[in-house]
Amino acid sequence: MATVVMTSLDSKSRAFSRGLSDIKIRNLFIVPTILFLIIFNIFPLIYSLGYSFTDFRASTNAPANFVGLRNYRELLNDPFIWSNFAITAKYVIVSVAGQVIVGFGTAMLLNRDIPFKGLLTTLLLLPMMLSMAVVGLFWKLLYDPSFGIINHALGFGRFEWLSNPDMALYAVAITDIWMWSPFVMLLSLAGLSAVPKHLYEAAAIDRAGPFYTFFRITLPLVAPILMIAIIFRTMEAFKTFDLAYILTSQPTTEVISIRLYKMAFQEWQTGRSCALAYIVLIMVLAITNIYVKYLNKVKER
Amino acid sequence: MRKTVTGLLAGVGLMWACGTSAQAQELTIFWAEWDPANYLQELVNEYEAQTGVKVTVETTPWADFQTKAFTEFNAKGSAYDMVVGDSQWIGAASEAGHYVDLTDFFNKHKLNEVMAPATVKYYAEYPSNSKKYWSIPAEGDAVGWSYRKDWFEDPKEMEAFKAKYGYDLAPPKDWKQLRDIAEFFHRPDQKRYGIAIYTDNSYDGLVMGVENAIFSFGGELGDYSTYKVDGVINSEKNVKALETYRELYGFTPPGWAKSFFVENNQAITENLAAMSMNYFAFFPALVNEASNPNAKVTGFFANPAGPDGHQFAALGGQGISIVSYSDNQEEAMKFLEWFIKDETQKRWAELGGYTASAKVLESPEFQNATPYNKAFYETMFKVKDFWATPEYAELLIQMNQRIYPYVTAGQGTAKEALDALAEDWNATFKKYGRH
Numbered sequence: 001m002a003t004v005v006m007t008s009l010d011s012k013s014r015a016f017s018r019g020l021s022d023i024k025i026r027n028l029f030i031v032p033t034i035l036f037l038i039i040f041n042i043f044p045l046i047y048s049l050g051y052s053f054t055d056f057r058a059s060t061n062a063p064a065n066f067v068g069l070r071n072y073r074e075l076l077n078d079p080f081i082w083s084n085f086a087i088t089a090k091y092v093i094v095s096v097a098g099q100v101i102v103g104f105g106t107a108m109l110l111n112r113d114i115p116f117k118g119l120l121t122t123l124l125l126l127p128m129m130l131s132m133a134v135v136g137l138f139w140k141l142l143y144d145p146s147f148g149i150i151n152h153a154l155g156f157g158r159f160e161w162l163s164n165p166d167m168a169l170y171a172v173a174i175t176d177i178w179m180w181s182p183f184v185m186l187l188s189l190a191g192l193s194a195v196p197k198h199l200y201e202a203a204a205i206d207r208a209g210p211f212y213t214f215f216r217i218t219l220p221l222v223a224p225i226l227m228i229a230i231i232f233r234t235m236e237a238f239k240t241f242d243l244a245y246i247l248t249s250q251p252t253t254e255v256i257s258i259r260l261y262k263m264a265f266q267e268w269q270t271g272r273s274c275a276l277a278y279i280v281l282i283m284v285l286a287i288t289n290i291y292v293k294y295l296n297k298v299k300e301r
Numbered sequence: 302m303r304k305t306v307t308g309l310l311a312g313v314g315l316m317w318a319c320g321t322s323a324q325a326q327e328l329t330i331f332w333a334e335w336d337p338a339n340y341l342q343e344l345v346n347e348y349e350a351q352t353g354v355k356v357t358v359e360t361t362p363w364a365d366f367q368t369k370a371f372t373e374f375n376a377k378g379s380a381y382d383m384v385v386g387d388s389q390w391i392g393a394a395s396e397a398g399h400y401v402d403l404t405d406f407f408n409k410h411k412l413n414e415v416m417a418p419a420t421v422k423y424y425a426e427y428p429s430n431s432k433k434y435w436s437i438p439a440e441g442d443a444v445g446w447s448y449r450k451d452w453f454e455d456p457k458e459m460e461a462f463k464a465k466y467g468y469d470l471a472p473p474k475d476w477k478q479l480r481d482i483a484e485f486f487h488r489p490d491q492k493r494y495g496i497a498i499y500t501d502n503s504y505d506g507l508v509m510g511v512e513n514a515i516f517s518f519g520g521e522l523g524d525y526s527t528y529k530v531d532g533v534i535n536s537e538k539n540v541k542a543l544e545t546y547r548e549l550y551g552f553t554p555p556g557w558a559k560s561f562f563v564e565n566n567q568a569i570t571e572n573l574a575a576m577s578m579n580y581f582a583f584f585p586a587l588v589n590e591a592s593n594p595n596a597k598v599t600g601f602f603a604n605p606a607g608p609d610g611h612q613f614a615a616l617g618g619q620g621i622s623i624v625s626y627s628d629n630q631e632e633a634m635k636f637l638e639w640f641i642k643d644e645t646q647k648r649w650a651e652l653g654g655y656t657a658s659a660k661v662l663e664s665p666e667f668q669n670a671t672p673y674n675k676a677f678y679e680t681m682f683k684v685k686d687f688w689a690t691p692e693y694a695e696l697l698i699q700m701n702q703r704i705y706p707y708v709t710a711g712q713g714t715a716k717e718a719l720d721a722l723a724e725d726w727n728a729t730f731k732k733y734g735r736h
Contacts, residue, residue, distance in 0.1 A: 058375045060397040060691065080702065145556040158489075163558030165710040249503045249559065251706055265368045267695045268375075268393075 052274035059268035071275035081276070084259040085283075091169055091244075091255055092237040098177035099233055103184025104226065108218075110185070111192040125186065127179045136246030139175045143247075165252040172244050172253055176237065184229045191225035192218070220301065227295040231288060238284050256280055327355045328629055328636055330621070331370060331381040334360040335562075337440050337582050340652040341385070347648065348639055354632060363561075364503060367694070374399040374624070382627040383636070385439050385619045389505070391427045393691040394622070400435040401623040401630060403637075407434035410641055417441065420657035423686045424620030429525055436620025437637055438657030440582065443614045443680040444513050444604060445673060447569050447587050448472060448576045451598035452486060461485075472602040476517060476545055479576070479605050483552035486575035495552030497568035497577035500709055501561035502701040508687060509615040510578060511546050511704060513604050516613035516685045518542035523726065525688065528735040530726045535719035542607070543715035547708050558709040569599055580617040581677045585653050588671060601673035603680045616684040618655065692733050699725040 020028070052071055056064035075081050110121055127135070142150050143161040151159050161171040195218060203213045241257040249258075260280065264273035330345070332338045338360045345356035359381070361369050367387065373380055374394065386394060394400045403425075407413070412434070413421055420438035427435055452458060453470055462470035466481050473479040483495030499510030515522070520538040523530035533539075550557070554573045557564070562583050568574035570586075570593045590596040604614035621640070623633045639645055646658035650667050655677065661667050668675045688696050703722040706712040730736055 059371055059393055146554070158555045160556050160558075163556050163709065165706065165712070249501075251502070251702060262698055265372070267692075267698060268371065269695070 048274040049278065051271050052278050054271040056271040057268050058270040064271065067271070071272045072279070075272065075276055075279060081256075081259065084254055084256045087169065087252065088238060088240075088255045088257075091173055091240065091253075092234055094170065094173040095176045095180075095237045095240075096230060096233045098173060099181045099184045100226070100230060102177055102181040103229070104188045104222075106181065106185045107188035107192055110189060121189070125182045128182045130179070132179075132242035133246060135175060135179055136243050139171075139178075140247055143171055162248045162250075165250055168248045168250045168253045172240075172247050175243055175247065176240065179243075180233060180236070184226075184233065187225050187229040188222060191222035195221045220298075223298045224295060227291065227298055231291045231295070234291065235284055235288060238280075238287070326353060326632075327357070328382045328632055329380065330356060330358045330383045330385060331373075332358055332360055332385040332619075333363045333366040335363070335582065336585055337654050338385075340649070340654045341439075343652050344645070344649055344654065345636075348636065352635075352639075354636070356636065367504070371399075374626070377626045379624075379626045379628050381624050382629045382633045383621055383623055385621045386436070387505075387619055388423045388616060389687050389689050389693040389697070391424070391435055391620070392689045393693060395427050395433075395435045396691050398625055401625050402433065402435065403437065403623070404432070404434045406634065406637065407437075410638075412437065412641065415641065415659065416657045417659045417662055417681055419616065419681055419684045420618070420620070423616050423684070423689070424618060424657070427689060429689075436622040437641060438618075439621040439640075439654075440618045441655040441657040441662075441677075441681055442580050442582045442618030443616055443677065443684045444509060444578060445581050445584070445614065445676050445680055446472075446576055446578055446602050446604065447566075447584065447673075448600050448602065449569065449572075449574075449595065449598060450600040451595075452575050453600070458485075472600065473576075473605045475606045475608065476514065477608065480545060480548060480552075482575060483549055487552040489555070493572070494554040494568075494574045495576070496549055497553060497557065497560065497565045497574040498546070498549055499561055499565065499578055500550065500553070500558050500705075502559075502705040505687065505697055506561040507705060507708065508697060508700050509617070511543060511708070512615035512685070512687065513578065513613075514542035514546045514607075515539050516615065517604060517607035517611055518545070519607055519609050519611040521685075522688065528690075528730045530730070531723050533723075534726065535716070535723045538607075539719055540715045543704065543707070543719060547711065547715065550708050566593075569593065569595060581673060581680070582617065582655060584671070584673045588673075599672075601676050603676040613683045613685050614680045616686040618657075690733075690735070692729055695729050696726060699729065 051064065053066055053068060054064035055067050055070075106124060110117060110124075114120070130138075140162065142148050145151060145158045145160050145163075148161075150161070151157060160167070162168050199217050199221075200213065203217060208216070239257055240255055241261065244253045244255050245258055245261075247253070256276075257280075260273055260276050263269050263276060330341065332341065338358050342358040345358060349355050367390070370381075370384055370386060370390075371393075374397070386400075391400075395402075407425065412425070416425075416438045420441050421434075422429070424438040425434045425436045427433060453472070459470045462482075462485055465485065468478075470482065470485075473482055479496070485495070486493060487495035499506040501507055512522070515538075518538045518541055520536055520542055521533050523533045553560075554568065562579055565577045565579045566583055566586055568577045572595070584601065586592045587599050588596050593599060604612065606612040621637070623630055623637070627633060640649075641658075643658065643660060646656045646661050650656040650658075650661050650670070656662065656667075662678050662681065668678055687693065690696070700722055703718045703725065707715060707718040
């Protein structure tokens with residue numbers, strides 16, 4: 001009976017029954033994916049690179065004139081842009097450092113035998129599941145000098161968090177730390193649970209103290225995965241927009257993404273903003289490269 | 302066969318004709334999300350009842366209004382047939398070809414004579430004095446003030462004020478009195494504050510607020526025909542005006558560094574401040590007892606005069622323009638013909654819209670309709686506006702960047718802020734070949 005069925009199949013079905021050939025897989029799945037990437041990622045990237053050398057303004061019908069490196073030169077000589085980069089750097093350092101300290105610390109606490117560990121971990125992950133806009137509005141209310149719960153809880157009276165130019169950036173960073181420490185915690189937990197128990201047992205036999213155990217066993221073994229968390233969070237913090245925009249929009253919290261947005265979509269300096277976007281891209285790539293090199297060194301150790 | 306083909310072609314033709322006609326029966330007007338947009342929707346519902354043409358007023362929050370409108374314009378999109386665009390957009394939108402030239406329409410209906418002069422100058426004409434028109438003045442608006450009559454008229458307060466300042470407590474006649482009254486009522490220990498002013502630096506809030514001081518102190522932003530700003534924007538008068546604005550900020554409620562029209566109305570409704578700056582278009586909420594528990598004790602006054610007696614106010618409001626990428630330009634033109642009729646303008650004012658029609662504005666019915674309409678009428682004859690050049694957005698952002706740190710954080714001096722602004726604006730005008 002089986003023979004009868006097989007012989008009645010046409011050639012296409014027979015090919016299918018043998019599985020798809022490499023060429024067919026390429027044509028069906030890989031080529032469309034590459035085409036999709038080219039159309040939606042690579043093409044705009046190259047197109048915007050072209051615009052970055054022009055004086056094009058999307059709000060006018062005037063043609064784009066080639067201006068060479070003028071946009072890059074002017075941007076790199078603009079003190080406002082450097083101040084935006086300085087604000088961004090400050091924000092990245094405070095925010096990522098805070099997330100690593102809080103996230104890793106929480107992971108260390110959760111890496112013990114404690115009751116309701118699963119529930120606690122899930123609850124701690126909640127902030128990063130919320131949308132940025134919701135978190136921004138939520139924290140705006142918490143920071144309110146008149147009725148915000150933060151001042152009430154800390155006994156700060158009518159302390160101004162968001163309208164105080166010296167405090168606003170830290171207020172945004174605190175919100176970011178609250179939101180993304182769970183991400184660092186999650187990765188750290190994975191790293192901590194992978195540390196072989198026998199190393200701690202050996203350390204205990206050798207009467208090693210907790211600091212020695214932490215710096216010689218825990219940290220070196222968790223470092224690679226912690227570095228991955230730091231890379232992700234640094235890239236994200238460098239590109240941060242929503243939180244700073246929703247919470248304050250102060251000059252002292254105008255990170256580079258906000259400046260880029262204003263230049264592109266409020267001032268409609270399209271060519272110039274494309275150049276700025278490329279400067280930001282190069283900076284993020286450079287920072288990530290340094291991190292990755294360091295990560296590889298950590299792994300080798 | 303020939304009959305079949307003819308029949309098919311006729312059918313397709315009929316469908317196409319019906320389709321076109323059905324499309325033209327709908328118009329979309331784009332505006333920001335605020336009360337006047339709701340009044341306009343009520344008004345255009347009457348147009349639909351009269352003509353069968355459905356008009357939808359589509360809105361977006363103020364913060365996104367400019368970005369969303371220009372994104373659609375730049376894409377040459379036909380989503381909106383008309384837009385009630387901000388006065389400072391007119392240069393950018395007309396030079397880029399986003400707005401239909403309404404000069405012939407304007408002249409045909411003699412709108413120069415029909416509409417209040419300031420509204421024609423700032424909402425419709427570009428370049429200045431060119432007699433080229435791109436909009437029909439739709440929503441007149443300017444900045445005015447509301448105040449707590451019950452606080453002002455309290456005999457004990459009146460006595461204490463007179464003892465301290467040597468003159469009667471009443472709505473301020475000049476900026477010095479405004480400052481004194483703000484100082485007098487500023488009592489943080491009682492959770493009462495002196496004044497609510499615009500401080501939001503994300504669009505034109507803070508700039509509009511400061512303009513009220515600058516213009517009334519006899520200053521200007523620059524020469525709009527020669528683009529000269531040096532010695533104008535950083536003049537002594539402007540420095541004094543900015544210093545006064547900074548001083549007033551000291552009498553605002555806590556956390557007032559990002560406040561615009563919503564917060565400034567809340568200052569009155571929530572018993573926070575004695576006086577509050579706001580556009581007249583937001584005052585209907587203050588006379589409505591449902592939205593303002595203090596409605597009965599809320600009074601209004603026009604922007605006070607400066608030290609030399611100059612009295613001006615920052616212009617708000619918008620004109621209505623036809624988007625040049627609209628597929629329904631003829632239908633939109635018919636709508637505008639209906640919109641400018643005297644009876645429509647009268648109805649527009651009755652619904653709460655601020656008509657720009659001189660005849661309606663001058664009528665006693667309009668001036669007595671609300672406690673603030675008279676102040677509005679008077680203000681509309683002494684308004685001044687921001688730059689309407691195509692690069693207005695850059696100028697706006699530069700002004701925010703320079704004056705915000707001084708006003709809200711006391712960083713540097715008013716002179717330093719305005720000198721730096723003059724440099725920024727000079728560089729911008731040079732970049733665009735204005736001089």
